[in-house]
Amino acid sequence: MKLVVRVKLLPTPQQASALEATLLICNEAANWLSTAAFARRVASRAGLQTLAYAQLRALGLSAQPALHVLRKVADAYTALGAQPRAGKLGPSKSTSRASAAWKPIRFRAEAAQPFDDRCLSWQMDAGTVSIWTISGRLKGVAFTGHPEHIQLLTRYRRGESDLIRRNGQWYLAATCDVPETDENGRPDGFIGVDLGIVNIATTSTGRRYSGRRLNRRRESDRRLRSKLQQKGSKSAKRRAKKHAGREARRTRDINHKISKQIVAEAQRTGRGIALEDLGGIRERVRLRKPQRATLHSWAFHQLGRFIAYKAKRVGVPIVQVDPAHTSQECSRCHHTDKRNRPSQAVFTCRSCGFVEHADLNSSHNIASRGWQVWGRGAKSVAPALVPAT
Numbered sequence: 188m189k190l191v192v193r194v195k196l197l198p199t200p201q202q203a204s205a206l207e208a209t210l211l212i213c214n215e216a217a218n219w220l221s222t223a224a225f226a227r228r229v230a231s232r233a234g235l236q237t238l239a240y241a242q243l244r245a246l247g248l249s250a251q252p253a254l255h256v257l258r259k260v261a262d263a264y265t266a267l268g269a270q271p272r273a274g275k276l277g278p279s280k281s282t283s284r285a286s287a288a289w290k291p292i293r294f295r296a297e298a299a300q301p302f303d304d305r306c307l308s309w310q311m312d313a314g315t316v317s318i319w320t321i322s323g324r325l326k327g328v329a330f331t332g333h334p335e336h337i338q339l340l341t342r343y344r345r346g347e348s349d350l351i352r353r354n355g356q357w358y359l360a361a362t363c364d365v366p367e368t369d370e371n372g373r374p375d376g377f378i379g380v381d382l383g384i385v386n387i388a389t390t391s392t393g394r395r396y397s398g399r400r401l402n403r404r405r406e407s408d409r410r411l412r413s414k415l416q417q418k419g420s421k422s423a424k425r426r427a428k429k430h431a432g433r434e435a436r437r438t439r440d441i442n443h444k445i446s447k448q449i450v451a452e453a454q455r456t457g458r459g460i461a462l463e464d465l466g467g468i469r470e471r472v473r474l475r476k477p478q479r480a481t482l483h484s485w486a487f488h489q490l491g492r493f494i495a496y497k498a499k500r501v502g503v504p505i506v507q508v509d510p511a512h513t514s515q516e517c518s519r520c521h522h523t524d525k526r527n528r529p530s531q532a533v534f535t536c537r538s539c540g541f542v543e544h545a546d547l548n549s550s551h552n553i554a555s556r557g558w559q560v561w562g563r564g565a566k567s568v569a570p571a572l573v574p575a576t
């Protein structure tokens with residue numbers, strides 16, 4: 188399984204300016220090449236190489252970076268689905284695609300640039316990388332990341348990494364080829380996971396991960412941010428951005444912790460994991476207006492992704508279930524009624540009298556729906572595996 192792991196670089200000011208100049212020149216070169224490719228109606232990698240390799244080298248790019256620029260441009264035209272050839276625009280009637288095909292593709296000055304092992308080497312023990320730049324090789328550029336990500340990198344990193352600049356910070360996004368365990372084809376039931384606001388996650392096995400502390404921190408962060416935004420000064424904006432980054436890191440750490448524990452429990456007890464369909468989570472989030480400020484649907488999607496890739500790694504089957512009415516259905520008699528849920532925390536069945544914590548009741552429903560989904564196909568129906576960050 189391929190995972191993309193992102194680490195943050197901590198360059199000295201001098202190193203940072205070398206990185207900046209490098210990214211800038213790579214993207215300038217890509218833009219120049221894109222224009223040339225468009226003018227000559229050439230977009231294949233081989234064609235571009237004949238056309239422009241020597242000129243790219245003359246711009247100061249060494250062999251590998253020049254080839255990466257060639258590939259970046261060729262891939263961008265391929266991704267567009269239309270070769271930049273006048274009069275032949277392919278089957279699509281999409282206007283954006285048509286107009287894009289009529290003008291050269293442009294790259295942002297800070298668009299990501301791939302580096303392979305010849306241009307980038309990792310010293311995991313020292314926590315540094317050595318990277319090619321336009322002003323020579325930079326050695327000892329420090330990086331930092333989540334301990335779990337560092338572990339993945341150390342053991343499974345393969346091939347290229349992208350140099351990325353975002354909000355003034357430098358990152359490397361590295362691809363890891365992580366081995367998977369054969370899936371447990373005969374799970375002993377499913378753990379249902381209910382995702383929510385008051386409780387970030389509640390499992391049908393009775394574990395509850397409270398969101399109280401996180402929500403409180405978010406609320407105070409939000410107040411500080413809006414204060415800073417009102418100020419409107421440059422330094423206030425910078426501080427606001429910094430705070431947003433801190434909040435994202437905190438959420439990620441918590442999501443790593445929760446997903447790890449849920450997957451470990453499923454593995455230990457030979458069960459699979461049932462999650463609500465993540466699209467449904469977004470729907471539900473939209474409904475709860477007063478709490479919108481304390482909650483971001485990306486946080487749920489992230490938790491779902493973390494659970495999915497960790498489960499896949501250890502062979503725990505994972506299914507997604509229809510989220511409709513999981514909170515209104517009685518997990519004992521399956522009577523479904525809005526009035527079964529008189530408050531946020533309480534579930535009381537109007538039909539059989541069953542009383543349960545509302546999130547726990549939902550998680551039981553999710554677990555039994557998971558078992559049904561598994562029964563139909565006996566295979567994982569997991570969310571797409573996407574970056575681990």
Ligand SMILES: [Zn+2]
Nearest residue numbers: 517520536539
């Ligand atoms: Zn009931």
